[in-house]
Each structure stands twice: as C-alpha cells, then as structure tokens.
Amino acid sequence: MSLLKQDFEWLHAHPELSYEEYETTQYIRSRLTEAGVEILPYPLETGLVAQVQGNAEGPVVALRADIDALLVKEESGVPYASCNAGKMHACGHDFHTAVLLDAARKLQAKKDSLPGTVRLIFQPGEERSDGALKILATPAMQDVQAVFALHTAPWFPVGTIGVRNGAASASVDRFEITVKGQGCHAASPEKGTDPIVAAAAIVSAAQTIVSRNVSPVHPALVSITHLEAGTTWNVIPESAYLEGTVRTHFAADREMIPQRLEAIAKGIAAGYGATAEFTWHAGPPATDNDPEWTAFAAEVAREQGITVEEDPANMLGEDFSWFQQKAPGVYIHAGVGLTKPLHNPGFTVDEASLEPAAGYSAALAQAALEKLAK
Numbered sequence: 001m002s003l004l005k006q007d008f009e010w011l012h013a014h015p016e017l018s019y020e021e022y023e024t025t026q027y028i029r030s031r032l033t034e035a036g037v038e039i040l041p042y043p044l045e046t047g048l049v050a051q052v053q054g055n056a057e058g059p060v061v062a063l064r065a066d067i068d069a070l071l072v073k074e075e076s077g078v079p080y081a082s083c084n085a086g087k088m089h090a091c092g093h094d095f096h097t098a099v100l101l102d103a104a105r106k107l108q109a110k111k112d113s114l115p116g117t118v119r120l121i122f123q124p125g126e127e128r129s130d131g132a133l134k135i136l137a138t139p140a141m142q143d144v145q146a147v148f149a150l151h152t153a154p155w156f157p158v159g160t161i162g163v164r165n166g167a168a169s170a171s172v173d174r175f176e177i178t179v180k181g182q183g184c185h186a187a188s189p190e191k192g193t194d195p196i197v198a199a200a201a202i203v204s205a206a207q208t209i210v211s212r213n214v215s216p217v218h219p220a221l222v223s224i225t226h227l228e229a230g231t232t233w234n235v236i237p238e239s240a241y242l243e244g245t246v247r248t249h250f251a252a253d254r255e256m257i258p259q260r261l262e263a264i265a266k267g268i269a270a271g272y273g274a275t276a277e278f279t280w281h282a283g284p285p286a287t288d289n290d291p292e293w294t295a296f297a298a299e300v301a302r303e304q305g306i307t308v309e310e311d312p313a314n315m316l317g318e319d320f321s322w323f324q325q326k327a328p329g330v331y332i333h334a335g336v337g338l339t340k341p342l343h344n345p346g347f348t349v350d351e352a353s354l355e356p357a358a359g360y361s362a363a364l365a366q367a368a369l370e371k372l373a374k
C-alpha cells in the first residue's frame, strides 16, 4: 500500500476533535521528519507548519490542510473506520492532511529545482471556525505571496476539481438576542410584558432582511435556530432568548445585516413594551478566490489531466478565508466520488482520488513559485 493510502487510513481511523489533535499532530510530525521535511518551531499546541525550501531567495507560497474531525458516529462501513468512539472524519480533513503530507514528500524530492519555498500549513480547529487564527498568530503567512487549500467535494467524481471566482463559501457569523419583558401570571397578562410574543414577532420580521434589504442577486441568509423562553404553562416568563446565524457572500451585506437585525429586535421589543439586547459574534468572512490565481489553478489542473468544473455556490463556512486576507489564493474543491454529503455518518472518500489530489497540490505549488519567480 502507498504511503499516501497508509496515511489516509491511519488518519481516518484516528479522528480527533478541534484543538484535541495531539495524536494527529504527532503523526504528521513523524511522517514529515521521516521525509526530511523541515518543521518550523512555532509554538502551536496542535497543528504544525513545515516548509520545503528550494531557492531561499525566491518567493513563498503556502498549501493549507485542516486536520480536525467531528462529533459524528461513523456509519461508513469502511474497514479502516474510526477507532475513537463517536468521532469521525466526516468532512474529509483526513484526506486533506494525507494529501498535504504526500505533496510535502513530492516537493521535498524535487527540492533543488524549486525556485522558492513552499510552506505547508497543517491547521487545527477548522470545525470551530477559528483554527486559522492560531496559525495567523505565528509568522507562517508573513512572507507568503499565494495560498491554496483543497477541500473534499462529494459532489464531484474522482479526477475533477471545482473552482469559482470570489466567494466559494460564505461568511459565518452568530448572533444572540435576549428579549426582556416582565413576568406575571398567565391568566393576567395585562399585569406584565410578555417577551414571547415579542420574540415571535422578531423571528418573523428577521426574515424580511434577506427578502427586503439584501439585493435579490446576492446570496444571504438569516437563520434563527435556537429559541428559548419560559419553564411552565401558567407563568409568563421574564425573558426570551434567540440565537442564530447569518451567512453572506458580500462584505457590504455582512455589514448591513447585523445593523438591521439589531434595529428590528430593539424596535419590535419596544413596540411590545419590552427591551432587547443584541450581541454579534463575527466569525470568518466569505472565502474570496482571486480571479487570476483561480484561472491559474484551473490551468495547472488541466495540465495534470484533471477536469475543471465551476464550483456550485454554497453558504457553508470555511476559515481558510482568514488566510486569504493575508495573501491572495484559491479554495479548491476536489472530487472524491459521489458519496454521502459532508458531515454525514456515511461520508466516504474514494481512495482513487488521493493520488491525483496530491500530485496536483505539489504541481500547483511548484507552478505558482515559477510564476512568481519570473
């Protein structure tokens, strides 16, 4: 069995949750050490950054893989299924990690012909949407001129990649609203202020932001996913709690929506004689694929005999977007066979997709260096 397959199967069998990727990091470290790849001495608790340096004076490009798994009970039926109860690589980060390890070996083998440095970023905590910030707290991206990441795509067959200009994933923000009324007996509502009717009106009105305030040609959504109030049937409670997420592709929408949400929550609450507190928790922005590098990544893929498709738009999140704020780059979807969706307990990767993805990653990094070195 190839080293690449061995790595993939080992990683798949040993999934670890965000910021608990100790065994995974140790595995990556030992595989890179065996291959003679330089590991950079950054103070990361989990995850690591390595590099293959050809011409030290040349440009620097980065390849990024995320390494964490999910709290999903595996039902894929593969012989190398998860040994860690209740945890699973259901988003293919085992694939990303194995592919980057193999790309590292391939690049190390041709080190002397590289006109610059390829930085290899093994990022923790992507599923928590902020692991990228751990890497960005190190000097890993300081001198990087282009950055690339692959993500598994169970909507493309093996040998196909998908790219799109601009947003290939959405911004991921969270909000909380607490409506404060005045509790009283359910039988004498006139003696209090019911926060539940106000909260219900806020839920309905929040949906008008996308339909009335966002351009109909801009992808955006507001989902209220958590609503809690009261403890029993004959008491009007003091407060109601709402929580949800906002996803957008355009920065201006991302700025406008929380302002509208806050105005709606406060205005409606006031109309009902209650008050509302609004809290916004900003997550990663939308990915922003640079058009020039996207065309370049597609061209390199075609040279490798890979089919290139336009990636369908989605509203999922991906904290690779933080890297794209430091250097232009491309977030690329790699076909792993038409299997169950991402995060599903039956998600699998067709192992035939490993080798083309590793070959492509190494070729892309080398071609990017050559382009920059010109």
Ligand code: NI
Pocket: 091, 092, 093, 126, 151
């Ligand atoms: Ni993922």
